Amino acid sequence: MKGFQVKWLLIFSILLVFSGVGGITASAAVDQRVYDNADLLSESEIAELEAVAAEHSRKHGTDFLFWTTADEQSLYIQDDMGDFYDTWAEENGQENAVLLSMNIATRDVYLAGFGTAERSLDNQRVNLVLDRIIPEMQRGDYADAFHETVTTSSRYMEFRPGVNPENIFFKTWFQLAIALLLGAGVVGFMLYNSGGRVTTTSTTYFDDDHTKVTSKLDQFRNKTISRRKVPKKSSGGGGFGGGGSTGGGRSFSGGGRKF
Amino acid sequence: MVIQYKCPNCGADMSFDSESGHLSCPSCGRQDEIETFPETNILRKFDPGEAKEYHCENCGAVILTEAETTATHCSFCGAPVLIADRLSGDLAPAKVIPFTISKEEAVAAFQKWTKNGRLTPRGFTSGDRIKKMAGMYVPFWLYDIDGTADVAALATRVRSYTRGDTIYTETDFYDVRRKMDLSYLKVPADASEKMDDELMDKLEPYNYEELKDFRMPYLAGYLAEKYDYDDEALFSRIESKIVPYIDSYISSTVSGYSTVSYTNKQIQTNKKNVYYTLFPVWMVYYDFENKEHTFAMNGQTGKVVGKPPISPFKVAAWFTGIAASTFAVMKVISFAVGGVLW
Numbered sequence: 001m002k003g004f005q006v007k008w009l010l011i012f013s014i015l016l017v018f019s020g021v022g023g024i025t026a027s028a029a030v031d032q033r034v035y036d037n038a039d040l041l042s043e044s045e046i047a048e049l050e051a052v053a054a055e056h057s058r059k060h061g062t063d064f065l066f067w068t069t070a071d072e073q074s075l076y077i078q079d080d081m082g083d084f085y086d087t088w089a090e091e092n093g094q095e096n097a098v099l100l101s102m103n104i105a106t107r108d109v110y111l112a113g114f115g116t117a118e119r120s121l122d123n124q125r126v127n128l129v130l131d132r133i134i135p136e137m138q139r140g141d142y143a144d145a146f147h148e149t150v151t152t153s154s155r156y157m158e159f160r161p162g163v164n165p166e167n168i169f170f171k172t173w174f175q176l177a178i179a180l181l182l183g184a185g186v187v188g189f190m191l192y193n194s195g196g197r198v199t200t201t202s203t204t205y206f207d208d209d210h211t212k213v214t215s216k217l218d219q220f221r222n223k224t225i226s227r228r229k230v231p232k233k234s235s236g237g238g239g240f241g242g243g244g245s246t247g248g249g250r251s252f253s254g255g256g257r258k259f
Numbered sequence: 260m261v262i263q264y265k266c267p268n269c270g271a272d273m274s275f276d277s278e279s280g281h282l283s284c285p286s287c288g289r290q291d292e293i294e295t296f297p298e299t300n301i302l303r304k305f306d307p308g309e310a311k312e313y314h315c316e317n318c319g320a321v322i323l324t325e326a327e328t329t330a331t332h333c334s335f336c337g338a339p340v341l342i343a344d345r346l347s348g349d350l351a352p353a354k355v356i357p358f359t360i361s362k363e364e365a366v367a368a369f370q371k372w373t374k375n376g377r378l379t380p381r382g383f384t385s386g387d388r389i390k391k392m393a394g395m396y397v398p399f400w401l402y403d404i405d406g407t408a409d410v411a412a413l414a415t416r417v418r419s420y421t422r423g424d425t426i427y428t429e430t431d432f433y434d435v436r437r438k439m440d441l442s443y444l445k446v447p448a449d450a451s452e453k454m455d456d457e458l459m460d461k462l463e464p465y466n467y468e469e470l471k472d473f474r475m476p477y478l479a480g481y482l483a484e485k486y487d488y489d490d491e492a493l494f495s496r497i498e499s500k501i502v503p504y505i506d507s508y509i510s511s512t513v514s515g516y517s518t519v520s521y522t523n524k525q526i527q528t529n530k531k532n533v534y535y536t537l538f539p540v541w542m543v544y545y546d547f548e549n550k551e552h553t554f555a556m557n558g559q560t561g562k563v564v565g566k567p568p569i570s571p572f573k574v575a576a577w578f579t580g581i582a583a584s585t586f587a588v589m590k591v592i593s594f595a596v597g598g599v600l601w
Contacts, residue, residue: 200460
């Protein structure tokens with residue numbers, strides 16, 4: 001029983017140490033992050049989005065940018081997005097950014113990560129963010145979709161590059177469930193065995209000399225063969241992109257969808 | 260018939276000593292081989308009266324016993340007494356495993372066992388409230404079983420391989436048939452009504468190398484019971500006991516397949532030999548919080564069985580401890596792998 005207190009203290013101090021590590025702060029001194037050229041958001045929605053974006057930009061040292069347009073002539077949203085970003089980066093002297101671009105005329109949306117975000121928000125994570133915001137975009141709920149883009153991307157960027165942030169082993173509820181199940185299982189096993197265990201097995205009274213197979217038959221009967229195609233790795237319905245470079249030579253991770 | 264073994268030296272009542280395997284005298288310490296004990300010192304007295312009443316040859320008191328009891332102590336002078344007519348004739352045991360654990364060793368082993376109780380209340384783990392210990396020979400039937408099994412099964416062997424962009428899954432079906440001779444030796448079942456079957460099953464296994472031909476003196480100093488159920492009555496219990504053993508042997512003979520489903524299983528078992536045997540059991544009566552708990556200890560191996568009291572606090576503590584440390588470990592791993600705690 002004495003060990004418990006020590007154990008708790010240890011766990012608590014580990015938690016304390018680790019929770020301190022997450023808070024890397026770097027100031028990204030930019031005053032505008034929402035460029036709503038297509039007029040999809042109201043004044044108050046823009047103000048709220050700016051506040052959220054500013055908060056998470058400070059946290060990661062990466063700017064969360066939004067750029068909307070209504071250009072019917074646009075062929076590839078990546079190219080337009082690249083041009084916008086090259087201009088923005090030179091004007092503000094910033095190279096780290098997460099940029100959500102959307103063309104309301106062609107109903108394209110593209111999420112890209114530049115600079116450090118190219119690794120911390122890689123193609124896989126971009127697609128995970130898009131999975132979550134596309135339903136809201138389809139409903140026309142742009143303010144919420146943008147808000148979620150910031151919070152979800154920011155959350156994913158806390159994870160070490162390369163791991164899947166949606167992996168079930170990172171979910172607290174799953175970890176808790178495993179812990180409770182294991183606790184219940186072990187204690188249940190101890191309770192079950194508290195009155196003594198059956199230790200006889202099928203070999204305890206087995207008579208080796210006189211137990212034997214006297215006749216044995218393994219007759220082949222028939223054979224069935226089933227065929228199926230090797231499943232192809234699907235690359236997300238209607239998705240496009242997967243990163244590239246802007247006209248100004250800035251490489252990025254990214255992914256886009258129709259909505 | 261009442262039998263007492265009188266010490267050739269001093270005339271005191273001798274009893275079986277589990278350590279030496281001899282008859283030993285508590286007064287002068289004399290030890291005698293069971294096989295060579297002088298016939299003249301065995302005191303037998305036939306009592307024509309009530310089956311439940313015997314006169315102690317030592318002090319003259321009337322011993323009252325239950326009808327099943329074959330060995331007991333005189334309740335007045337404490338002399339070990341065997342009631343022989345209950346062990347003779349049809350009832351005579353064929354084999355016996357003598358006690359190898361003395362009373363002191365049994366107490367020590369029991370206390371060690373209570374100390375290891377992880378879920379038992381603190382007061383229980385001290386093991387110092389043994390109310391009564393009784394060394395008892397419990398009647399068992401040992402069955403030599405032979406039989407045959409004839410099983411038929413449909414088995415499959417599955418393999419899959421890829422050619423080009425197609426995955427082929429090939430399933431071969433086989434008719435499998437096995438006939439076998441079965442033999443199991445000395446499968447025990449306790450024949451006493453008083454003893455809990457589950458408890459007695461958990462006491463197994465006994466080491467049969469020390470199985471001896473029955474001799475009366477082994478019982479001196481211990482309680483002994485006569486069987487309540489005969490070998491016919493218990494055979495169904497034996498069958499249900501060995502069916503899982505037979506099943507596991509059958510499946511061990513059908514190997515190398517992906518799936519096996521039995522279409523026909525015919526198992527016949529017969530008893531070849533039956534031995535009426537006495538197994539040594541220490542019964543421990545333990546007082547805890549005004550309740551008597553009964554435990555049984557294998558008098559040969561020291562294994563203890565019986566339901567101990569459970570402390571809800573300790574159960575909760577273990578559960579919390581295991582769950583919390585698992586949770587912490589998973590958090591540490593997820594931090595190490597993903598860099599995120601929450």
